[in-house]
Amino acid sequence: MISESISSDEKRRALERVLVSRTFSRFGTNSALSCATALNKSQAGFSRTHTFQFYYVYQLPFGKGHTWLNHGVPAWIAGGWQLSGNLSRFSGLPFGVGTSSNLNAPGQSNAADQINPTVAILGGHDPSHPYYDGTAFANPANGVLGSTGRNILRGPGLFALNQSINRTFAFKEGKIKFELVGEAFNLTNTVVFANPGGSCCWVTNATTGAVNYNGFATIGNTQSSPRYFQVGGYLRF
Numbered sequence: 001m002i003s004e005s006i007s008s009d010e011k012r013r014a015l016e017r018v019l020v021s022r023t024f025s026r027f028g029t030n031s032a033l034s035c036a037t038a039l040n041k042s043q044a045g046f047s048r049t050h051t052f053q054f055y056y057v058y059q060l061p062f063g064k065g066h067t068w069l070n071h072g073v074p075a076w077i078a079g080g081w082q083l084s085g086n087l088s089r090f091s092g093l094p095f096g097v098g099t100s101s102n103l104n105a106p107g108q109s110n111a112a113d114q115i116n117p118t119v120a121i122l123g124g125h126d127p128s129h130p131y132y133d134g135t136a137f138a139n140p141a142n143g144v145l146g147s148t149g150r151n152i153l154r155g156p157g158l159f160a161l162n163q164s165i166n167r168t169f170a171f172k173e174g175k176i177k178f179e180l181v182g183e184a185f186n187l188t189n190t191v192v193f194a195n196p197g198g199s200c201c202w203v204t205n206a207t208t209g210a211v212n213y214n215g216f217a218t219i220g221n222t223q224s225s226p227r228y229f230q231v232g233g234y235l236r237f
Contacts, residue, residue, distance in 0.1 A: 017057040024050060029150075039111070042094070042150035049091040049154075057084045085163040085187075092158070094151035095195045102142045111146035112137040112200035119153060127218045131156070131196040134217035139200050155195035160224070161187045179234040185227065192224035 027044040062069040063079015070079075096111060103110040116136035124130045132153060140146045166181040197215040204211050 017055070019053075019055040021051070021053040039145075039149040042096075042152070045094055045151055047094055047151075050089075051091070052087075052089040054087040055085070057082065080167045080169075081165060082167065083163070083165050085161065088158065088160045090158040092155035093195060094154050095198050096150045096152060097137050097148050098199045099139045099146055099201075100199065101139045101144070101146070103145060104143045110140070111148040111150075113140045113146050114148045114152075125156070125191075125193050125219050127213065127215070127220050130213060130217040131219050132217050134200070134202045134213070137200045153198075156193040156219070158192050158223075159188075159190045160192070161190070163187045176235070176237045179236070181232045181234070182229070183232075184229050186225060187227060189227035190224070191222050193219050194221040194223050195219075 025047070026049060027047040028041065029044045030041050060078070060081045060083065061067055062081070063075045064070055066079070068078075069075050097114075099110050099112040101110055114136060115138050116133070119136045120133040122130050122132055137148070162183070162185050164181060164183040166179055168177050168179045170177050196217050196219045198217075199214075200216055202211050202213055202216055
């Protein structure tokens with residue numbers, strides 16, 4: 001029975017670089033969009049409460065100088081490969097709830113009335129299933145300022161994982177080098193959804209009870225690209 005183990009020195013060589021970034025933040029703004037000063041103060045549209053990022057570079061423990069597959073043809077094939085990647089996880093972005101009601105005040109924007117102090121997050125991600133409870137809002141009468149402020153809600157968060165693998169082949173005593181790189185973007189093929197529609201309101205058919213969401217509180221777009229792969233090579237001399 002042959003037993004192999006990786007020394008602590010080799011572990012340090014293999015895991016070449018790790019970087020972890022974790023932030024908790026809040027950015028506020030005071031924009032003169034409404035004639036009601038109190039409604040102008042809000043979190044900024046780019047404010048993400050939580051952000052987490054993880055980066056790493058890992059040398060695979062194969063080939064000459066490593067514990068496994070360190071002799072002959074297997075060492076030449078399996079040695080020298082390096083993995084690297086980054087993982088990102090962010091809170092969603094803030095957004096407000098608008099209205100089609102006419103404020104009759106040139107240069108001033110208007111917002112919906114919030115008739116329920118608690119806005120339930122329902123979690124829907126398509127036009128038929130609301131992301132939040134639109135019945136918590138109503139259109140104010142024409143000429144009446146709505147009660148909601150700017151950016152009072154927050155949309156879906158972001159998750160992204162990118163991965164690459166590469167190896168450098170040396171020729172002519174290292175004078176010529178060829179690097180082979182394979183990359184995967186959005187490796188988990190995770191969808192990042194856009195913020196839901198924020199123009200009030202829902203319309204309920206009085207006869208059938210069917211609800212027409214009118215794009216309000218529902219998500220109709222995405223912000224991410226589908227998973228894709230690419231392979232490239234670099235010749236250096």
